[in-house]
Amino acid sequence: MARDRFDLFIIGAGSGGVRAARMAGQRGMRVAVAEDAALGGTCVNLGCIPKKLYSFAAHYADSFAESRGFGWSHAAPSFDWSVLKANRAREISRLNGIYGDLMTNAGVTILRGRARLVGADAVEVNGVVHGAARIVVATGGWPVPPEVPGGDLAISSNEIFDLPVFPKRLVVVGGGYIACEFASIFNGLGAKVTQLYRGEQILRGFDREVRDFVAAEMKKTGVDIRVGTRVLALEKTPGGAIRVALADGSELEAETVLYATGRAPNTAGLGLEALGVALAPNGAVVVDEAYRSSVAGIFAIGDVIDRVQLTPVALAEAMALVDGFFGQGGRRVDYMHIPTAVFTHPNIGTIGLSEEDARARFLRIDVYRTDFKPLRHTLSGSGERTLMKLVVDAANDRVVGLHMVGTDAGETIQGFAVAMKAGATKAVFDATLGIHPTAAEEFVTMRTATVAS
Numbered sequence: 001m002a003r004d005r006f007d008l009f010i011i012g013a014g015s016g017g018v019r020a021a022r023m024a025g026q027r028g029m030r031v032a033v034a035e036d037a038a039l040g041g042t043c044v045n046l047g048c049i050p051k052k053l054y055s056f057a058a059h060y061a062d063s064f065a066e067s068r069g070f071g072w073s074h075a076a077p078s079f080d081w082s083v084l085k086a087n088r089a090r091e092i093s094r095l096n097g098i099y100g101d102l103m104t105n106a107g108v109t110i111l112r113g114r115a116r117l118v119g120a121d122a123v124e125v126n127g128v129v130h131g132a133a134r135i136v137v138a139t140g141g142w143p144v145p146p147e148v149p150g151g152d153l154a155i156s157s158n159e160i161f162d163l164p165v166f167p168k169r170l171v172v173v174g175g176g177y178i179a180c181e182f183a184s185i186f187n188g189l190g191a192k193v194t195q196l197y198r199g200e201q202i203l204r205g206f207d208r209e210v211r212d213f214v215a216a217e218m219k220k221t222g223v224d225i226r227v228g229t230r231v232l233a234l235e236k237t238p239g240g241a242i243r244v245a246l247a248d249g250s251e252l253e254a255e256t257v258l259y260a261t262g263r264a265p266n267t268a269g270l271g272l273e274a275l276g277v278a279l280a281p282n283g284a285v286v287v288d289e290a291y292r293s294s295v296a297g298i299f300a301i302g303d304v305i306d307r308v309q310l311t312p313v314a315l316a317e318a319m320a321l322v323d324g325f326f327g328q329g330g331r332r333v334d335y336m337h338i339p340t341a342v343f344t345h346p347n348i349g350t351i352g353l354s355e356e357d358a359r360a361r362f363l364r365i366d367v368y369r370t371d372f373k374p375l376r377h378t379l380s381g382s383g384e385r386t387l388m389k390l391v392v393d394a395a396n397d398r399v400v401g402l403h404m405v406g407t408d409a410g411e412t413i414q415g416f417a418v419a420m421k422a423g424a425t426k427a428v429f430d431a432t433l434g435i436h437p438t439a440a441e442e443f444v445t446m447r448t449a450t451v452a453s
């Protein structure tokens, strides 16, 4: 027998769950959220935020080195891992508090504990069954454990933030954005980083030229990227390090091995199968365009539906869902113009289609690209270069892909995402004045297509 009945019961207080709860609560709905870990989910506790803080930390190494070219002299700086960890933990716990306050102030009931569906309108938390008119599964994802002998010696991105001792040598296994970001971060902080990826180039799914360019730039910074490499096994050495045996017969040793080879939707033990909720082979909840699962009254958003695993996407899905429940219902998520950044060193910023995807989708495309040494590096002594690229649908002149590899690429491209969402054509880019002297101005000064079809 359900003890109470909510208009909306959300499982998971991560990016999507918190946003849905707040929006529904602000509209006067009776809302509950169940969370069995820290409030804020992956993004706040084990993802975007701590990772970006560590990326900032790593960039200081470049700044110290580059400052000499601008006349600064200083003793060799040293880095204290324990200070960074403690300061990060303090900031994250401040954010946990803010997330709690945001929901409480919106009238949301926060239930601390693991939730399980026991009916299409009932959720059990800590032995208490709560009734709900609608249930939203927003349980996110979890790192897939390595399937090699000795795999338990490796850590996932969940553990990397709090390593007791900073590793002198780090092996990163994986070629996705999380693997690349941690390779860059730990390289910047002073570890000797080897990144192993079994595919032929890192960052599958990104624009091909961007992949090649960023791999070359990461190598310049010191990351030893080895593609086409398969790990056979991990084992502890008598000295306490981890030995990584590779398929080509070679071996590596490191204090820490990070596996970042993928994340799987968090649906195990939720009781979904028993209710007949359709799941994809990887466990993702199958939903339609309105985030409805195959069982009436049960919905899912965010990483658990495995569409696009990004915080702003989970937020947008949450807002579209709640708007459909309690608002006007006209809100749709635009999966076409998703801007995203990869916080490698240098960063990647990308919006819309890669050159390859645009070529497959449109009859004719034009490509504009430039790569150059940014002004700052004329004195900094750094050999870093910047790549910028526009992909245009030749039929209507619309810019359908925009890519950058370079300092602060994520910051640079956010405004361009607005232009692209508004349907900006290449002619509009051409008619826009640059801001001089910036790297970003190159996006409005490229005049000659390098590929015209």
Ligand SMILES: Cc1cc2nc3c(=O)[nH]c(=O)nc-3n(C[C@H](O)[C@H](O)[C@H](O)COP(=O)(O)OP(=O)(O)OC[C@H]3O[C@@H](n4cnc5c(N)ncnc54)[C@H](O)[C@@H]3O)c2cc1C
Binding pocket: 011, 012, 013, 014, 015, 016, 017, 034, 035, 036, 037, 038, 040, 041, 042, 043, 044, 046, 047, 048, 049, 051, 113, 114, 115, 116, 138, 139, 140, 141, 157, 178, 266, 270, 301, 302, 303, 304, 308, 309, 310, 311, 312, 314
């Ligand atoms: C290392 C890393 C870096 C990332 N960097 C970025 C980035 O730079 N930019 C970006 O946009 N995205 C980034 N992401 C992705 C981003 O974190 C996710 O897309 C986002 O958090 C998804 O939100 P969500 O609400 O779907 O799930 P989550 O934020 O994962 O929240 C799910 C919540 O559900 C809880 N939960 C699960 N099961 C239960 C249960 N049975 N009962 C109660 N609670 C439960 C979990 O504890 C968790 O708090 C990163 C991810 C990782 C791992």
